[in-house]
Amino acid sequence: MTETTYRDAIRQALLDAMQADPSVILIGEEVGLYGGAYGVTKGLIDLFGAERVIDAPISEPAIVGAAVGAAMTGLRPVAELMYVDFIGMTMDQLANQAAKSRYMFGGQIGVPMVLRTQGGTGRSAAAQHSQSLEAWVLHTPGLRLVMPATVNDAYHLLRQSLTQPDPVVFIEHKGLYTMKGDLDVATPDGAWGQPVIRRDGHDLVILSYSRMLHESLAAAERLAESGVDACVIDLRCLNPMDEAPLIEAVKRTGRAMVVTEGVVTGSVASDIAARLTEVCFDWLEEPILRVGGEDIPIPVSPLLERASIPTATLIHDTALWLVTRKAPPWAA
Amino acid sequence: MTETTYRDAIRQALLDAMQADPSVILIGEEVGLYGGAYGVTKGLIDLFGAERVIDAPISEPAIVGAAVGAAMTGLRPVAELMYVDFIGMTMDQLANQAAKSRYMFGGQIGVPMVLRTQGGTGRSAAAQHSQSLEAWVLHTPGLRLVMPATVNDAYHLLRQSLTQPDPVVFIEHKGLYTMKGDLDVATPDGAWGQPVIRRDGHDLVILSYSRMLHESLAAAERLAESGVDACVIDLRCLNPMDEAPLIEAVKRTGRAMVVTEGVVTGSVASDIAARLTEVCFDWLEEPILRVGGEDIPIPVSPLLERASIPTATLIHDTALWLVTRKAPPWAA
């Protein structure tokens, strides 16, 4: 158990995987000499050379396409998109190629690649560098989807991703890179596909992932001060996802909400809420509520940017209502 | 009121719009000489010339990008993607450029373009030519989204789309082109953004759009035989969408389901179900159920293809259960 950062945990996972398996390669913009736009791959080119740590031209579609071909022919590529916002250029290679090859070809040709990228707000990076686009991925059969919130998960989920036979989209959060936490390389927080209860509680369930987990935990602390005991679950893996623990928790508490940083309409939160409502309806005291990003592009003004995504306060107020039916001041 | 086909209604809308407004142009693959892969634009190049009906090279990203630029500079382009499956190549131009320009530029630069495309199963066109990808669009603020199910809507929603100041994604269904119906060029089925009740009923609400509307109506007929009276609502416009009539209907019946041809996970159905549950919870007798495409790529075998999307039978059985709690044979 060592204290490290989210950034370094990811770097460590890449390093350990590359040392353990010579077929692991990295390909992406600035992953080599520059060490990664956010410093995640720093020094790896010195350790593994330019054939395994490949600085790519600014050609996102072909970067993902090359990773598909490399995965088909025996390598285990980790392609990097500097920002998840650039995934739009690659959705054909990702959703029509990586995701569907195994199926279209009757099981013959798997694509064991990992697409690492990062998303989210927090740096006044404006509309094209701040998005949370995991909903597009979730809607694509054939793609696994992982979004680590903790340092230990950053390491282990990436190592686990690198053992998967199918393409994994691994989305980091730019606001978490400098976060510190404990890394235990021997012990993952949970198995692949398993949600993890980060804080148990019996009054309601807050389901979240990535950076919003931390806002949710902060909200839970404040809820505790009001005598409300929230169970906070980290979804971690969005595909595959074992729904059983979620169903259990929702049935147990009868109250739940889902928190995402992504634009709320058509979001992962909508999907989780709809799924859980279907199976937990008879146990629900209240509707499962969604709290997410506003239905707008992200503005550059730091003030507006902050206001466009959920805060611990909003989560707290919404949760408090779910339990007490006490309407928050802004909902009067 | 004349009887015509969905295909010809769309063609008529293009023709009328081009006659009424010289700034309307078409740009896409095979829209000119060939007359459109599905024959929608047949003859328009003869009427309006090659400067207004532009046969484009196979460059989807630049087709959408060119439409963005044309819209910024005074034209009203109708860009065509031959299959919605190709939208993956264009998601950057669509979601980062068309959708966000007005916002990023503080309201100065609108992008009044229409992206026409078609999706769905029914032709054994396999995994890359049969998808329903509207959920990606719904999750993108700045894009309007329209999916006509009827001949009259095919005409009017397209004419209405061509008066919008913002980008509209207009998704046709390949299985509807030869469908006949009444076209009344003077009277739309409903206003822009308004759902339309296609069949009223008081036992439950079936919400749907595009081709699944017709499966839903067929299911409703069969439900009537069992004494169940279903209200079938055609969503038509997914953005903007006036939720009021949906909420009214759901509260009135207390039972609802949403039917989509798209892959159910992360679908439009999930989103509509989640939204309506939030506001109608106290009125709901049962959970709002989602019926959609299986979570798989579309297989080429006509047998498997048909089995991978909802049928009137599945809709019927699910609806019947919602009302009677009588479990269908396959759910025993």
Add this chain to the structure above:
Amino acid sequence: MTLPTNSAPLARYRTMRRIRSFEERVGELFLKGESAGSMLHLSIGEEAVVGMTDAMQPGDTFTTHHRGHGVFLGRGADPARMMAEIAGKEDGYCRGKGGSMHIADRALGHLGANAIVGGGIPHIVGAGISYRNTRSGQISVAFFGDGAMSQGILYESMNMAALWHLPVIFCCINNQYGMGTRVDRSAGNRDFPARATAFGLNAARADGADVEAVHDAARSLAAAARDGRPGYLEIDAYRFFGHARMDKSPYRTPEEEVEGRARDPIARARARLAETDAATAADLDRIDGDAAVEMDLALAHAIGAKPPALSTMFEDVYAPGTPAPRPQAERLAAILGEGARA
């Protein structure tokens, strides 16, 4: 039959003839209503691609576009399994999930046919990285049409191949049309090899009516590619028939068709083999007859083969042994069925 020894041109003739016969049977399959859909793209007229496939070695890999039957037969495909796939049958190459536009075969190096124009091109860049890194000596070839010359991902891929000295070849089968668009209506400058050169590739153009000319160009490009000097080959051919089975070709004139079809690589090869006494007319007739029989059998096999079981629908989305998609009926049953309620 046994081929006369040392007669690669004759073997190429035979492969070309088999391709043509195969494609004719695909047309029949459609007319009989036995094909999975109508998106069937015949490569009749483009058989000289065998000049390229013949320059490849066992272990080399490739991707194709939607008009890839000929390429795959050139690399050794079993026509019966191909035809079964085109009919959407369980014992087709892809278990009836892919169809004509998505045939693949790991064993023969076919990394997959693609229905996205340009979609399979970058995959050879990745394959090239694999082969470069392992010094395996393999090459990977992307086959695509003139239409893909308008897809940006092609140039991204070319640039990477040149920059990283990858053992790959970009092979453009220019059949003069992308659907209904003749190449002069899609290209601002029709000198495609100049584009490849500008991106740093070895580029060549060969007469698609002359399989031996194609083969000569392909051989030297393949040798260079194996040495880390990637190449581009344009095969200048003609698409004898419509784009797909439903196309009546309103965008081209009968004269244009007559002229194009006169550039028949099979007729040309046959004439040359006869001229050079490499084979007698009887030999060639026998080859033709054998091909016809072989493809008749493939057709019969496909028609008689079993369709896939419904349950196979959920297989192959993910690898065996990993969580599979939950069938919708199962999800709904868990909600609707007994015991699902409080």
Add this chain to the structure above:
Amino acid sequence: MTLPTNSAPLARYRTMRRIRSFEERVGELFLKGESAGSMLHLSIGEEAVVGMTDAMQPGDTFTTHHRGHGVFLGRGADPARMMAEIAGKEDGYCRGKGGSMHIADRALGHLGANAIVGGGIPHIVGAGISYRNTRSGQISVAFFGDGAMSQGILYESMNMAALWHLPVIFCCINNQYGMGTRVDRSAGNRDFPARATAFGLNAARADGADVEAVHDAARSLAAAARDGRPGYLEIDAYRFFGHARMDKSPYRTPEEEVEGRARDPIARARARLAETDAATAADLDRIDGDAAVEMDLALAHAIGAKPPALSTMFEDVYAPGTPAPRPQAERLAAILGEGARA
């Protein structure tokens, strides 16, 4: 001050100096903690782009990449509104929603700066269609960096421009780096004009240390473009500083930097103006001083300007008068508030 008449080179000197002063103030804005974020890309060293912007006429339009301050100043931007936008303020060009990477101005023909490498390039194709169809005589110019030479959409756009004879120019500001990648590490063949030629464009390359050379090339390309012969111009420049404000440039050597910075278009222009007696040292000093004052004022304005009101967040997603996004608080309130329950 009044400029000596008939002195376009002097006017260009002045514009270049204003650009440099502006960019220096952007650096200060950041250091003072007053910028919206740190994604600020300075165009110091690339001021010779003024040779291109000066070849444009009123009514011509353009798009830029993320490093577009200089281009926009070259087309007449108000530095105070620019700086305010970079600070994320309400009276910035984009109401504080866009920031440095997304400045635009309809009135001056700026169709938008883009943070997607290559993202704004195809927009000039559409503008070109507009101008062609209306015979308006306008041209549209895309400004982008060497990094965008690796984006496929550039080649799709070039092909369309050539095919349709559009009045457009693709202007590559090659500053030798895409972030930390020197151009020889991103291009298999560094002869970029050859690429443009292969796609059918008029192509030229000009010394980015010499604004008049750039201007000469730009003028003739612009004239041809106005006639429907689209062009490509590469400005061979040098990025004096890091990629963005946080970059310590570990990927280049100090020697490389010294050599690159010696190619300073402002110093070169100044020397030439003095040599040719087009301006005295005093004239030039006055220009420099005026620029410094102007940009100090812009900086002060930006710092003092008001941030946008929270409610503006929901404006401009869609056009006024059409359904706007519903704020989340409103949605939740409707569920949580009084009267929302049965």
